[in-house]
Amino acid sequence: MEIVSQNKCFGGVQTVYSHPSETCGVDMTFAVFMPPQARKQSVPLLWYLSGLTCNHENAMTKGGFQRYAAEHGLAVVFPDTSPRGEGVSDDNAYDLGQGAGFYVNATRAPWKPHFQMYDYIVNELREKLQEALPINGRHGITGHSMGGHGALTIALRNPSLYESVSAFAPIANPTQSDWGRKQLSAYLGDDEASWASYDASILLNDLGWKGDILIDQGADDQFLDLLRPEALTDVIAKKRQPAMIRMQDGYDHSYFFVSSFAEDHVAWHAERLHGNGN
Amino acid sequence: MEIVSQNKCFGGVQTVYSHPSETCGVDMTFAVFMPPQARKQSVPLLWYLSGLTCNHENAMTKGGFQRYAAEHGLAVVFPDTSPRGEGVSDDNAYDLGQGAGFYVNATRAPWKPHFQMYDYIVNELREKLQEALPINGRHGITGHSMGGHGALTIALRNPSLYESVSAFAPIANPTQSDWGRKQLSAYLGDDEASWASYDASILLNDLGWKGDILIDQGADDQFLDLLRPEALTDVIAKKRQPAMIRMQDGYDHSYFFVSSFAEDHVAWHAERLHGNGN
Numbered sequence: 001m002e003i004v005s006q007n008k009c010f011g012g013v014q015t016v017y018s019h020p021s022e023t024c025g026v027d028m029t030f031a032v033f034m035p036p037q038a039r040k041q042s043v044p045l046l047w048y049l050s051g052l053t054c055n056h057e058n059a060m061t062k063g064g065f066q067r068y069a070a071e072h073g074l075a076v077v078f079p080d081t082s083p084r085g086e087g088v089s090d091d092n093a094y095d096l097g098q099g100a101g102f103y104v105n106a107t108r109a110p111w112k113p114h115f116q117m118y119d120y121i122v123n124e125l126r127e128k129l130q131e132a133l134p135i136n137g138r139h140g141i142t143g144h145s146m147g148g149h150g151a152l153t154i155a156l157r158n159p160s161l162y163e164s165v166s167a168f169a170p171i172a173n174p175t176q177s178d179w180g181r182k183q184l185s186a187y188l189g190d191d192e193a194s195w196a197s198y199d200a201s202i203l204l205n206d207l208g209w210k211g212d213i214l215i216d217q218g219a220d221d222q223f224l225d226l227l228r229p230e231a232l233t234d235v236i237a238k239k240r241q242p243a244m245i246r247m248q249d250g251y252d253h254s255y256f257f258v259s260s261f262a263e264d265h266v267a268w269h270a271e272r273l274h275g276n277g278n
Numbered sequence: 279m280e281i282v283s284q285n286k287c288f289g290g291v292q293t294v295y296s297h298p299s300e301t302c303g304v305d306m307t308f309a310v311f312m313p314p315q316a317r318k319q320s321v322p323l324l325w326y327l328s329g330l331t332c333n334h335e336n337a338m339t340k341g342g343f344q345r346y347a348a349e350h351g352l353a354v355v356f357p358d359t360s361p362r363g364e365g366v367s368d369d370n371a372y373d374l375g376q377g378a379g380f381y382v383n384a385t386r387a388p389w390k391p392h393f394q395m396y397d398y399i400v401n402e403l404r405e406k407l408q409e410a411l412p413i414n415g416r417h418g419i420t421g422h423s424m425g426g427h428g429a430l431t432i433a434l435r436n437p438s439l440y441e442s443v444s445a446f447a448p449i450a451n452p453t454q455s456d457w458g459r460k461q462l463s464a465y466l467g468d469d470e471a472s473w474a475s476y477d478a479s480i481l482l483n484d485l486g487w488k489g490d491i492l493i494d495q496g497a498d499d500q501f502l503d504l505l506r507p508e509a510l511t512d513v514i515a516k517k518r519q520p521a522m523i524r525m526q527d528g529y530d531h532s533y534f535f536v537s538s539f540a541e542d543h544v545a546w547h548a549e550r551l552h553g554n555g556n
Contacts, residue, residue, distance in 0.1 A: 008498070009534035061533065064342045067541075220286070255339065256287035263345075 001132055004029065010070040011036040016056065019128065023120040024083040025113055030125065031060040034133065037073035042136035044163075044273035045075045045129065046266065049121070049143030049150040052179075053099045056080045059144070062255040068263045072270035075135060079125060081146065083114040096183055102174075103150030104198050106187040115187060118198075122154055122161065140164035140269035144258050145227070146171055146179070152200035152213075152232075159210050164272035166214035166265050168258050169221055173201040173231035179223070201231040204241060212242035214268050216261045218251030279410055282307065288348040289314040294334065301394045301402040302361040308403065309338040312411065315351035320414035322441075322551035323353045323407065324544065327399070327421030327428040330457075331377045334358045337422070340533040346541045350548035353413060357403060359424065361392040374461055380452075381428030382476050384465040393465060396476075400432055400439065418442035418547035422536050423505070424449055424457070430478035430491075430510075437488050442550035444492035444543050446536050447499055451479040451509030457501070479509040482519060490520035492546050494539045496529030 004016040012035040021028040037043055046069065050059050059065065060078045069076045082088075082101030089110040091097035097111075106115035129135055141162050143151035148170025155165035174180020175195045184195040196202045213236075217229050229245070236243045251257040282294040290313040299306040315321055324347065326337050337343065338356045347354045360366075360379030367388040369375035375389075384393035407413055419440050421429035426448025433443035452458020453473045462473040474480045491514075495507050507523070514521045529535040 007530055007532050007534035008496075008528040008538070010538045014534055062339045064345070064537070066534075066537075067342070218286075250286040252285055254285050256285035256292055256344075259342070259344075260286075260288045 001128065009033065010066045012038070012066065012070045014060065014066060021083070021120060021124060023116045023124040026083045026085055026088055028083065028120065029056050029080050031056045031078040032129070032133065033060075033066050033069055033076045035070045035073050035075060038075060038134045042134040043073050043075050044138040044140065045077060045135045046269050046273070047121070047139065047141040047143070047151065048076055048078050049103065049141070049147030050078065050081050051143070051145030051147050052081070053094050054081050054147075055084075055099065058255065059258070062259065063262055064259040065262050065266060068266035072266055072274075074266060074270055074273065075133065077125070077129060079121060082117060088114045095179065096186055100146070100183065102146060102183045102187065102198070103154060104184070104187050107194070108187060108189050111187050117150075118154065121150070122158060126161070138163050138273045140273050142166040142168070142265055142269065143170070144168040145223070145253065149174060149200060153198050153203055156200065156203040156207050156209055157197065164211060164269045165209065166268060168261065168265070169217050169223075169227055169253055170200060170215065170232070171227055173199060173228040175199045175202065176231065177226050177228050179226040201228075201235050204232065205235045205239065208239060209241060211272065212244065214265060215243065215245045216265070217245065217247050218253060218257045219247045219249050220251060221253045221257075223253050279406065287311065288344045290316070290344065290348045292338065292344060297406065299361070299398060299402060301398040302392050304361045304363055304366055304392055306361065306398065307334050307358050309334045309356040310407070310411065311338070311344050311347055311354045313348045313351050313353060316353060316412045320412040321351050321353050322416040322418065323355060323413045324547050324551070325399070325417065325419040325421070325429065326354055326356050327381065327419070327425030328356065328359050329421070329423030329425050330359070331372050332359050332425075333362075333377065336533065337536070340537065341540055342537040343540050343544060346544035350544055352544060352548055352551065353411065355403070355407060357399060360395060366392045373457065374464055378424070378461065380424060380461045380465065380476070381432060382462070382465050385472070386465060386467050389465050396432065399428070400436055404439070416441050416551045418551050420444040420446070420543055420547065421448070422446040423501070423531065427452060427478060431476050431481055434478065434481040434485050434487055435475065442489060442547045443487065444546060446539065446543070447495050447501075447505055447531055448478060448493065448510070449505055451477060451506040453477045453480065454509065455504050455506050457504040479506075479513050482510065483513045483517065486517060487519060489550065490522065492543060493521065493523045494543070495523065495525050496531060496535045497525045497527050498529060499531045501531050
């Protein structure tokens with residue numbers, strides 16, 4: 001892991017790293033905030049998965065998570081949203097290819113060689129961070145939009161790896177949305193049965209979740225029709241899934257929405273990651 | 279004033295406006311955060327002046343001021359750092375011309391026609407905001423780097439217009455720095471006597487300040503030699519000027535530094551702007 005930049009922030013350290021990824025077959029960049037508590041003890045890690053067009057930097061600079069992570073003694077990792085660079089396939093559209101990995105393992109050309117974001121997040125990057133940083137083995141996961149989809153689907157499929165899950169305006173039902181059908185078709189092929197393991201509403205219906213779930217959604221989100229929160233809330237209601245879904249009056253899809261509720265999500269994860277007695 | 283964008287944020291509203299500026303002879307863009315309290319009453323206004331290469335957007339998205347402004351009931355304005363666009367003079371260097379107005383009224387070609395940032399901030403934009411928004415007439419001013427220089431020099435020259443002043447890593451003595459001599463020479467000409475009214479250390483020595491001053495400076499700031507905080511602290515010590523200067527261990531010149539201490543500055547201005555009893 002090579003340090004790209006490092007800045008003191010709220011008493012902790014915000015670092016950007018680059019590393020060669022076996023899973024993605026290319027160098028990957030990510031950002032990690034280590035809180036001041038990590039100088040003396042290992043700490044839990046909160047994953048923040050970003051949305052379409054974003055990289056490791058957007059939430060790191062605009063989300064405002066560091067203050068709350070420093071307060072609660074959590075590390076936070078901000079991975080990139082896809083492999084990038086020359087030799088990595090791309091598409092002219094903003095919502096396919098580089099910047100739009102959708103947290104899946106692609107099985108189709110031309111995406112298969114590098115677009116393995118699911119395995120990268122669940123396995124390779126997790127192991128790398130556990131080895132390199134004072135992480136205590138307790139992980140929570142959240143994300144925004146495409147990253148909310150990533151957080152929910154990854155947690156639901158791996159309940160032994162994550163203690164807590166939340167999301168900001170997630171793509172809640174991609175198999176039934178133009179934010180999903182196009183990408184799942186491209187990355188996985190036209191057999192829709194293969195898409196189900198990347199749809200939070202289907203997974204929650206089939207697998208449930210061991211704990212409760214926190215979802216914030218802006219009521220004035222300009223992408224509500226694409227996000228389909230109603231699919232997820234239907235399952236939550238039908239299955240009596242413990243959850244708090246907050247439809248936030250007047251908020252849109254931007255980082256102004258994310259930053260406004262970052263404190264609540266960090267506190268919520270901290271409560272579940274620290275267990276009894278902080 | 280035309281609305282460019284508007285987002286709900288921390289219960290308040292973050293708006294970007296564009297307007298034709300008589301002072302700068304070109305359309306200018308700025309951002310204003312109005313806290314939730316402004317729906318029911320007029321509120322004080324905190325000015326945040328940005329540094330070299332920045333525009334209205336950097337601190338609006340990366341500074342994290344909105345949370346604290348919402349808590350303390352302050353409006354915050356983020357002006358641009360210069361006039362911009364076709365027909366506005368520029369320079370290939372990052373530190374002269376567009377993005378580098380230095381908050382002066384230029385008297386020399388080719389800058390004079392548009393680079394009138396001092397008058398724009400002190401007079402035109404102030405009046406426009408007072409007319410258009412529920413601002414109660416009490417103003418504080420802060421800024422970062424070149425914007426810290428702007429905040430200090432503007433407040434010191436206009437004590438009747440500002441109740442409070444602070445700065446993050448200000449260019450404290452531009453008449454003796456490569457961040458200053460080049461620009462003051464270009465904008466004002468080679469008569470160094472004309473530069474003194476744009477140098478915070480000289481102005482504080484000559485005029486003093488009616489209240490106290492808050493300065494945060496990163497001890498690991500990569501630009502310390504250019505900022506020359508020692509010139510300002512010398513005057514503060516010599517004149518027994520009430521002030522709090524904090525040399526912050528480990529912090530650099532970035533927005534990670536600014537955001538780490540944004541809360542303290544907003545609280546400090548709020549205390550002075552609200553007067554007794556909030």
